[in-house]
Amino acid sequence: MSTTAAALHDHHEPQLTGIKRWLLTTNHKDIGTLYLWFSFIMFLLGGGMALIIRAELFQPGLQIVDPQFFNSMTTMHALVMIFGGVMPAFVGLANWMIPMMIGAPDMALPRMNNWSFWILPFAFAMLISTLFMRGGAPAAGWTMYAPLVLQTGDAFPFMIFSIHLLGISSVMGAINIIATVLNMRAPGMSLMRMPLFVWTWLITAYLLIAVIPVLAGAVTMLLTDKFFGTSFFNPAGGGDPVLFQHIFWFFGHPEVYILILPAFGVMSQIIPTFARKPLFGYASMVYASASIAFLSFIVWAHHMFTVGMPLAGELFFMFSTMLIAIPTGVKVFNWVATMWRGAMTFETPMLFAIAFVVLFTIGGFSGLMLAITPADFQYHDSYFVVAHFHYVLVPGAIFALIAAVYFWLPKWTGHMYSEALGKWHFWLSAVSLNVTFFPMHFVGLAGMQRRVPDYALQFADFNAISSVGAFIFGTSQLLFLYLVIKCIRGGPQASARVWEGAHGLEWTVPSPAPAHTFNTVPDSEVIRRETLA
Amino acid sequence: MQVKNHSERTVIKLIVVVLAMFGFGYALVPLYDVICDVTGLNGKTGRISEAESAEQVADINRTIKIQFVASVNAGAPWDFYPNEYEMEVRPGGVYYTTFKAVNKTSHSLVGQAVPSLAPREAALYFNKTECFCFTQQSFTPNESRDMPVRFIVDRDLPVNIDSLVLSYTFFNITPDNQKS
Incomplete structure (x- = not known):
């Protein structure tokens, strides 16, 4: 923390080249780029694991992988996608966009920013190296329930320490974002003028610093239970395995809002732009985000209705969970109201945004079904749950990320991407995603269990359909990779404003955004014009 | 700055x-x-002193059926079973039963029993004055032993409950350096 933004810009560092530029960079845009590329690599890796799962499930019976490896794939797919795909991608967007959106020259703690990124490749090198270890990669599910997870082989301590490192990285990123938003806003950029992406990230960052340490505690308890003779989760020594589930989900439920709140922020930037109307209900959006964050702390046990809770507990967690539908509904209605009678155009970011609103709502509704305690006893650990959380994460978090990349790519690269390829990418993704995940609702309700490499014959047709959809979805993402590289290399020059209806400070700087923006504070008249437009 | x-x-x-x-x-x-x-979540039963148990008077108008279940945790090398599988008790009275454990190996073992009571609403009303589950149990090679439980069902046990299941799971907690 020896270098602060203010100090950094007093003496411009000599321009580094080659690998050193990326290793030693403290520039928020460079670090944002690193985060985004890293998360895209993890997205492809985690996607590859998903395709191994879908290939095995294409037919009933065991064909391609043995069950232990199958379980490793479900576990690693989740860990890689959550901690490597979605979370770093949103941190990357935050790095790129938050300073530009609030008129700051950089993040508040640029040196720590560099550090929090460069921990990630080491953490994932550790986690992925477990694939080659004796006893295989972790296979007890990303939720790491004791006592099953304690049977993990040599991979166990590597998994624990990689989660510690990922947690440290996330917490440092979150601290940096809070410090930036609270201390570095340009004069005139009051809290209630901030773009919603900044708001949702501020709330997300508070969630991160509140729950990631709890996860760190939970995995540390696992570690000491395994190696140092403690009995947190071992009944023989007075512990209780159910305790792990409580601690884990105390982290785990806020975690799912960590994955989706920044996506809500992205939507609230994109939809007004292409509807050419100001966001409907700005203040209610802020309060809805804060309410969701608060409620996320008191609903965790809805993940464990079947462990044997008292009736009063089940009722409390059922009703508090259903309560979340209210602020989330406020958001969905606000987006729809923003589009209502807007002069809408359907460029690729807007297509992904509209798909987000529709498909995320489907995921929200299946979540409400899961919240109904008596019904949950049937749905628990079935493919219905898999369908639910993939509907909120793929067309939710992932589509928001893709939409954000299309939305800001011209600002980052100075070139327009190919709209035709973008539309191909959208339609292939949107259709194949539904082909993949929609049948999972049916097989889940009919009783197909999750995390099992084999299934009863009557599920064969729907599973074959899901697998075909998954391979189309996976392949379509390579088109996205090609499109992004093509856009970086060249393309029609993008204007500073890029989109006709775009408002916000980031659109007042040239495209591509120069390495250093807002070294001088933006004019308060500009801020007034660009916010709450 | x-x-x-x-x-x-x-x-x-x-x-x-x-x-x-x-x-x-x-x-x-x-x-x-x-x-x-x-x-009383997770069927965690209570412990009271002999003196406290003596204060209660048995309710002669009510009988509760108690069934006993014993199991060993995966791989724990004991035979473990209740000597009585079922008992009729009156709330407020003190009762005594034993469980038998047999060390099936030719080396010393240390075990720990963990109790659980069903239905779990009853756990608050089930107390023990003496139980082999209060302490670790050491076994010499091939030793066979009856282990005592002395318990009392509280008179305030809700009237809708007329039968209970008390189960014990036996865990092997022999220190690693003594396991062969």
């Missing part, structure tokens, strides 16, 4: 939050035990 000072203060506050939440994760452990004790 002003920016720096502001950020440092923010960062220090946030680090305090991070450390506090790490501690909170650990605080959930005793908190969970307290909640389980208060609510």
Whole structure:
């Protein structure tokens, strides 16, 4: 923390080249780029694991992988996608966009920013190296329930320490974002003028610093239970395995809002732009985000209705969970109201945004079904749950990320991407995603269990359909990779404003955004014009 | 320079939050035990002294059926079973039964039994004055032993409950260096 933004810009560092530029960079845009590329690599890796799962499930019976490896794939797919795909991608967007959106020259703690990124490749090198270890990669599910997870082989301590490192990285990123938003806003950029992406990230960052340490505690308890003779989760020594589930989900439920709140922020930037109307209900959006964050702390046990809770507990967690539908509904209605009678155009970011609103709502509704305690006893650990959380994460978090990349790519690269390829990418993704995940609702309700490499014959047709959809979805993402590289290399020059209806400070700087923006504070008249437009 | 000072203060506050939440994760452990004790969750049964148990008078108008279940945790090398499988008791009376455990190996073992009571609403009303589950049990090679439980079902047991199941799971907690 020896270098602060203010100090950094007093003496411009000599321009580094080659690998050193990326290793030693403290520039928020460079670090944002690193985060985004890293998360895209993890997205492809985690996607590859998903395709191994879908290939095995294409037919009933065991064909391609043995069950232990199958379980490793479900576990690693989740860990890689959550901690490597979605979370770093949103941190990357935050790095790129938050300073530009609030008129700051950089993040508040640029040196720590560099550090929090460069921990990630080491953490994932550790986690992925477990694939080659004796006893295989972790296979007890990303939720790491004791006592099953304690049977993990040599991979166990590597998994624990990689989660510690990922947690440290996330917490440092979150601290940096809070410090930036609270201390570095340009004069005139009051809290209630901030773009919603900044708001949702501020709330997300508070969630991160509140729950990631709890996860760190939970995995540390696992570690000491395994190696140092403690009995947190071992009944023989007075512990209780159910305790792990409580601690884990105390982290785990806020975690799912960590994955989706920044996506809500992205939507609230994109939809007004292409509807050419100001966001409907700005203040209610802020309060809805804060309410969701608060409620996320008191609903965790809805993940464990079947462990044997008292009736009063089940009722409390059922009703508090259903309560979340209210602020989330406020958001969905606000987006729809923003589009209502807007002069809408359907460029690729807007297509992904509209798909987000529709498909995320489907995921929200299946979540409400899961919240109904008596019904949950049937749905628990079935493919219905898999369908639910993939509907909120793929067309939710992932589509928001893709939409954000299309939305800001011209600002980052100075070139327009190919709209035709973008539309191909959208339609292939949107259709194949539904082909993949929609049948999972049916097989889940009919009783197909999750995390099992084999299934009863009557599920064969729907599973074959899901697998075909998954391979189309996976392949379509390579088109996205090609499109992004093509856009970086060249393309029609993008204007500073890029989109006709775009408002916000980031659109007042040239495209591509120069390495250093807002070294001088933006004019308060500009801020007034660009916010709450 | 002003920016720096502001950020440092923010960062220090946030680090305090991070450390506090790490501690909170650990605080959930005793908190969970307290909640389980208060609510009788997880079938955790209570323990009272002989004197306290003597204060109650048996309710002769009511009988409760108690079934006993014994099991060993995966791989624990004991035969373990109740000597009586079922008992009729009156709330308020003190009763005694034994469980038999046989060390099936030719080396010393240490075991720990963990009790659980069903239905769990009854756990608050089931107390023991003596139980082999209170302490670790050491076994010499091939030893066979009856282990006692002395218990009392509280007179306040809700009237809708007329049968209970008391189960024990036996865990092998022999220190690693003594396992062969």
